[in-house]
Amino acid sequence: MIESLFEPKGVLIAGASSHPGKFGFVMLHNILASGYKGAVYATNPRGEEILGIHTITSVDDLPSGEADLVILCTPAKANIELLRQCAAKGVTAAFVTSAGYGEAGPEGIAMQAELVAVAEELNMALAGPNGQGVVSTPANLCAQIVAPFPPQGHIGIASQSGNFVSSFMNWSRASGVGVSRAVSAGNAASLGVSEYLDFYASDPESKVGLAYVEGIDNGRELFERMKSVTAKMPVVILKGGATAEGGRAAASHTGSLASDDRVFDGAMRQAGVRRATTAEEAFEAAGSFASQPLPKGNKVAVVTTAGGWGVATADAISRSSLELLTLPEDLEASLDELLVSRWSRNNPIDLAGGETRDTIPMTLEVVANHDAVDAVIFLGLGIQSNQARLMAEGEFYPDWGLERIVGYHRRQDARFAQAAADLSQSSGKPILCATELAVADPANPGPATVAATGRLCYASANRAVTALEHMWEYTKFLSRD
Amino acid sequence: MSRTLSEAASKEVLAEVGVPFLDEAIVKTAQDAAAAADQMGYPVVLKLNGDAIAHKTERGLVRLNVADHDSVSAASQNLLDLATPADGEVSVLVAPFVKSNREFICGTATDPQFGPIVLFGVGGTLAEAVADVSIALAPLTHADAFDMIDSLSTQTLLEPFRGEPAVDRQLLADLLVALSAAAQREDVSSIDLNPVLIVDGKPVAVDALVEVMQ
Numbered sequence: 001m002i003e004s005l006f007e008p009k010g011v012l013i014a015g016a017s018s019h020p021g022k023f024g025f026v027m028l029h030n031i032l033a034s035g036y037k038g039a040v041y042a043t044n045p046r047g048e049e050i051l052g053i054h055t056i057t058s059v060d061d062l063p064s065g066e067a068d069l070v071i072l073c074t075p076a077k078a079n080i081e082l083l084r085q086c087a088a089k090g091v092t093a094a095f096v097t098s099a100g101y102g103e104a105g106p107e108g109i110a111m112q113a114e115l116v117a118v119a120e121e122l123n124m125a126l127a128g129p130n131g132q133g134v135v136s137t138p139a140n141l142c143a144q145i146v147a148p149f150p151p152q153g154h155i156g157i158a159s160q161s162g163n164f165v166s167s168f169m170n171w172s173r174a175s176g177v178g179v180s181r182a183v184s185a186g187n188a189a190s191l192g193v194s195e196y197l198d199f200y201a202s203d204p205e206s207k208v209g210l211a212y213v214e215g216i217d218n219g220r221e222l223f224e225r226m227k228s229v230t231a232k233m234p235v236v237i238l239k240g241g242a243t244a245e246g247g248r249a250a251a252s253h254t255g256s257l258a259s260d261d262r263v264f265d266g267a268m269r270q271a272g273v274r275r276a277t278t279a280e281e282a283f284e285a286a287g288s289f290a291s292q293p294l295p296k297g298n299k300v301a302v303v304t305t306a307g308g309w310g311v312a313t314a315d316a317i318s319r320s321s322l323e324l325l326t327l328p329e330d331l332e333a334s335l336d337e338l339l340v341s342r343w344s345r346n347n348p349i350d351l352a353g354g355e356t357r358d359t360i361p362m363t364l365e366v367v368a369n370h371d372a373v374d375a376v377i378f379l380g381l382g383i384q385s386n387q388a389r390l391m392a393e394g395e396f397y398p399d400w401g402l403e404r405i406v407g408y409h410r411r412q413d414a415r416f417a418q419a420a421a422d423l424s425q426s427s428g429k430p431i432l433c434a435t436e437l438a439v440a441d442p443a444n445p446g447p448a449t450v451a452a453t454g455r456l457c458y459a460s461a462n463r464a465v466t467a468l469e470h471m472w473e474y475t476k477f478l479s480r481d
Numbered sequence: 482m483s484r485t486l487s488e489a490a491s492k493e494v495l496a497e498v499g500v501p502f503l504d505e506a507i508v509k510t511a512q513d514a515a516a517a518a519d520q521m522g523y524p525v526v527l528k529l530n531g532d533a534i535a536h537k538t539e540r541g542l543v544r545l546n547v548a549d550h551d552s553v554s555a556a557s558q559n560l561l562d563l564a565t566p567a568d569g570e571v572s573v574l575v576a577p578f579v580k581s582n583r584e585f586i587c588g589t590a591t592d593p594q595f596g597p598i599v600l601f602g603v604g605g606t607l608a609e610a611v612a613d614v615s616i617a618l619a620p621l622t623h624a625d626a627f628d629m630i631d632s633l634s635t636q637t638l639l640e641p642f643r644g645e646p647a648v649d650r651q652l653l654a655d656l657l658v659a660l661s662a663a664a665q666r667e668d669v670s671s672i673d674l675n676p677v678l679i680v681d682g683k684p685v686a687v688d689a690l691v692e693v694m695q
Binding site: 219220223253255265266267269270 | 596608614615673
């Protein structure tokens with residue numbers, strides 16, 4: 001059962017080691033250190049005590065029905081027998097980290113086929129082999145031989161490369177936008193990326209699928225599977241080997257134009273999958289789906305505290321399928337009452353440095369609540385706190401009124417970020433905050449508060465535009481007849 | 482193994498599923514070509530037609546904008562003389578010469594991973610160099626076809642262009658859906674419509690190449 005991979009009531013680590021450099025140790029360590037609440041058992045040839053666990057020397061000593069997931073950190077040759085023993089004890093899912101299978105020549109390929117056949121015979125869900133592990137934050141389960149353990153959230157990750165699972169989870173930790181489940185498919189002998197995404201689509205903990213794929217065994221099946229998944233949740237895919245051409249000898253112009261990558265691209269688009277060109281774009285698209293409401297249209301309002309940022313954002317919007325909203329007269333009139341007379345009177349809504357205490361939250365509120373606005377991008381978060389940092393680190397602090405002003409700036413930026421999240425929730429519209437301080441100084445109360453609200457703070461406006469475009473394209477896909 | 486059908490036979494297969502073509506004549510002699518052109522009105526296009534002739538432009542087997550009876554007769558004879566023994570049985574295809582400043586490519590192919598696909602793109606002799614195409618898997622719904630058209634990068638070619646009206650996207654989508662139906666046929670392995678010209682905003686395929694499985 002695939003459920004046992006992600007919500008096991010008990011876990012057996014086969015091949016636990018007392019050597020902290022070995023996978024069999026790291027696996028046990030990560031499970032225990034991340035606070036997994038279910039029962040944990042481990043086998044070890046010498047029955048050593050490891051990390052407080054009294055290991056058993058054989059699966060025969062495992063109490064029946066106490067563990068439903070086995071993690072194999074054993075040599076490939078031992079695994080068939082282990083699977084049979086585990087099945088007899090009520091185990092219904094196996095994650096195989098062992099290498100030496102399909103990636104290792106004809107003998108490995110044969111062993112992999114046997115592994116699959118035996119798992120099928122035992123009615124056991126089989127993940128891997130040659131995979132780095134599985135993560136399930138609702139179960140506090142970090143059953144992997146790599147770091148990190150990400151915060152809990154709604155992104156479901158499946159990857160043909162274990163290291164991309166780590167990359168995505170590192171971004172999750174850094175941004176605060178959490179992960180529900182993550183699995184490294186390894187050789188994907190039985191369960192592959194599309195099976196995991198299929199599971200996430202009906203998993204209440206997962207709101208978006210994020211996948212990395214390289215090789216495809218059956219494109220048509222992937223297409224059909226993705227079509228049914230995207231009807232239930234958005235999916236973002238990063239594909240490796242995008243530039244490798246099929247080298248197809250074609251009698252027709254169509255045949256030579258239809259390169260492997262273009263066909264993959266078209267098929268995924270048709271299936272409603274959002275394809276990202278870089279890993280950070282993929283994570284940020286998924287993070288946006290997980291934390292922002294979908295835009296109902298493509299009209300974007302840009303609220304900025306500085307002119308240049310707004311212009312560059314407008315340029316990025318013009319290169320996308322989004323549109324820069326032409327300000328309706330009534331919205332312009334409402335803004336006139338809030339803003340200094342030199343404000344831009346145009347979108348981007350440039351506050352022109354005339355902000356007082358409540359200008360930013362009030363402007364965001366008026367803009368987000370206007371019917372003509374489908375999404376808001378807010379630029380300028382954290383500027384004052386950035387100055388506050390310089391003040392707090394300088395030799396004059398806390399005298400000269402610096403302590404008071406530093407506190408004020410920090411409270412204000414936190415308040416602006418909170419207002420953006422609250423308004424997004426109440427209006428049902430995406431509101432994206434973009435500032436390079438998200439990476440330049442993540443502790444700045446602006447970006448830090450965005451992260452605390454569970455949302456992404458985009459490192460640049462063009463990255464916010466790209467993420468928003470993915471969301472808008474998915475909205476369009478859902479509304480197709 | 483696969484083989485190509487002649488342009489005339491390709492068009493016959495595709496007209497059945499609803500691909501729009503011009504009214505054309507297939508004739509065996511220069512004299513008949515001139516007679517057909519007289520009836521059609523001038524100017525006309527002349528092409529050498531035969532099962533084994535796949536890339537006419539590259540071989541110089543197309544005469545555009547032929548203006549009168551005598552020129553048609555002379556050009557047709559010249560085309561027939563250019564046929565090689567490998568071409569097998571040949572004929573001359575006479576079609577009205579239509580002017581257009583927009584060329585697209587529409588086609589189908591069979592992908593080893595994804596099966597039958599439909600392609601739409603910027604066409605003409607530079608099609609492969611420009612490589613602005615969108616692809617979807619057959620069978621296409623109309624929504625798929627509209628999305629293919631909308632996702633072409635060079636959208637300016639679909640809008641009003643050099644005094645000509647915007648491309649009728651409905652007709653273009655109909656054409657792609659018709660190709661999708663043809664691509665579903667088991668014996669068809671690929672189809673090229675290159676170019677599909679835009680005349681008064683409407684798509685017209687002026688060349689066709691169907692590849693069938695043997």
